[in-house]
Every structure is written in C-alpha cells, then in structure tokens.
Amino acid sequence: xxxxxxxxxxxxxxxxxxxxxxxxxxxxxxxxxxxxxxxxxxxxxxxxxxxxxxxxxxxxxxxxxxxxxxxxxxxxxxxxxxxxxxxxxxxxxxxx
DNA sequence: GTTGAGCGC
Numbered sequence: 109x110x111x112x113x114x115x116x117x118x119x120x121x122x123x124x125x126x127x128x129x130x131x132x133x134x135x136x137x138x139x140x141x142x143x144x145x146x147x148x149x150x151x152x153x154x155x156x157x158x159x160x161x162x163x164x165x166x167x168x169x170x171x172x173x174x175x176x177x178x179x180x181x182x183x184x185x186x187x188x189x190x191x192x193x194x195x196x197x198x199x200x201x202x203x204x
Numbered sequence: 205g206t207t208g209a210g211c212g213c
Contacts, residue, residue: 112211141212154212181210188212 109163110185114152116140117176122153124176129155132169133162154185 113125126138140153157163163184171182 110212114210115208118207139212148207150210150212151208152210152212178208183211186211 109157109160110187111155111157111163111167112152112183112185113155113170114181114183115178116149116151116153116180117178118149118151120149120176125153125155128170128175129157129166132166134158 111129116125120140122138122140125140126135129135129138134157136156136158138153138155141150142148143150155166157166167182167184170180173180173182
C-alpha cells in the first residue's frame with residue numbers, strides 16, 4: 109500500500125514518519141522527499157505498508173491529524189512514473 | 205539561518 113503524506117514539518121524525519129504509521133500497521137518503508145540540489149526536506153513523503161487494510165486504516169486515522177504542530181495530509185499515492193527501459197510492448201504508433 | 209502547495213528516480 110503506497111501512501112502519500114504531505115504537510116510534513118521540516119523538522120520531521122523518516123523514522124518519525126515510520127513510527128507514526130507503525131502504530132496502525134506494518135510499515136515496509138518510509139521515505140521523505142528531499143530537494144535534489146539542497147537536500148532539504150520538501151515537506152512531503154511516501155510510506156509503504158505491508159497490509160493494504162492497515163494502510164487504509166492509517167490513512168483514515170492520520171489524515172488531518174496533528175503531527176509536530178502541522179496538520180498532516182495523508183492520501184493514497186499515485187503510481188510513480190514508470191521508467192520504460194526496453195519493454196518489448198506496444199509503441200505509440202502501432203495503431204497505424 | 206529562509207519556505208508551505210503538493211506526488212518519489
């Protein structure tokens with residue numbers, strides 16, 4: 109279950125985020141997105157949970173909840189940009 | 205040492 113977490117305070121770390129979600133289920137991995145150049149916290153991150161049910165529970169319980177003084181925004185994450193290597197599949201002009 | 209809408213490489 110991929111979960112998108114926004115409105116994260118800049119003082120928060122991945123461990124705190126993982127610990128926060130671990131209360132509602134097994135957290136496979138927690139990651140806070142940092143800036144590419146300055147490596148500073150962008151204020152949002154992603155949490156992956158083992159159980160989809162626990163993930164939904166964590167979303168329902170942590171969405172809008174206070175976290176280090178900021179109101180968290182928790183939602184289901186969108187599928188990441190897939191990195192097409194050399195997938196022998198369809199091409200965009202195969203319709204011709 | 206700063207900032208606060210938004211989706212990661």
